[in-house]
Amino acid sequence: MADLTREAGAAAYRIVAEALTNVRRHAPDATRAVVRVRRAEEGDGIEVSVTDDGAGGAEPARFRLPRRARGAGGLGLPALTEHVTALGGTLTAGPVRGPAPGWRLRAVLPDASSPPRRGVPSPARAFAPTSSTKGSP
Known part of the structure; x- marks a missing residue:
């Protein structure tokens, strides 16, 4: 398997x-x-995919999540897409x-040996502290 950067593994x-x-x-x-x-x-990199066989949509009463779980938000797909x-x-x-029926999420992440894509910062630069965050706790 390809070697991933720490950021890509996370x-x-x-x-x-x-x-x-x-x-x-859902x-x-x-x-x-x-x-x-x-x-x-x-080519270079890894593919991560998660596929389910659910129909999605409205939750039947017997499958309702606890109230605190229904309101808790995760990163969401837009934030994950931006990060990837x-x-x-x-x-x-x-x-x-x-x-x-079903749903599939698929991500392709570069491995450590992949050349940087044009116009895309390297992982180290993508999450490096900016001048406004340096020295912050």
């Missing part, structure tokens, strides 16, 4: 955690969720194509 963990939380929150009828981590087909893009990767999410 992002992969956050992606899986957020995706599994979303399955629980597809309570799902009977399975498949998590895959493998070398990306596009800053690392030089891509993130997509949407319904599974085919006769069975």
Whole structure:
């Protein structure tokens, strides 16, 4: 398996955690969720995907989450997409194509040996402290 930067490894963990939380929150009828981590087909890097078989939508009363869990917000897909893009990767999410219902989240993250993409800062620069945050606790 490819060597990941510390930032890309942390992002992969956050992606899986957020995706599994979303399955629980938005597809309570799902009977399975498949998590895959493998070398990306596009070349350098890894692919992280989480696919469920739930229909999503309204939650039946028997599957309702506790009130405190329903109101708790995670990073959300827009924030994850921004984070993955800053690392030089891509993130997509949407319904599974085919006769069975489901949802798939897929991220491709560069490995440590991947050349930086043009116009995308290196992971170290993407999250380096700015002059306004240096020295902050």
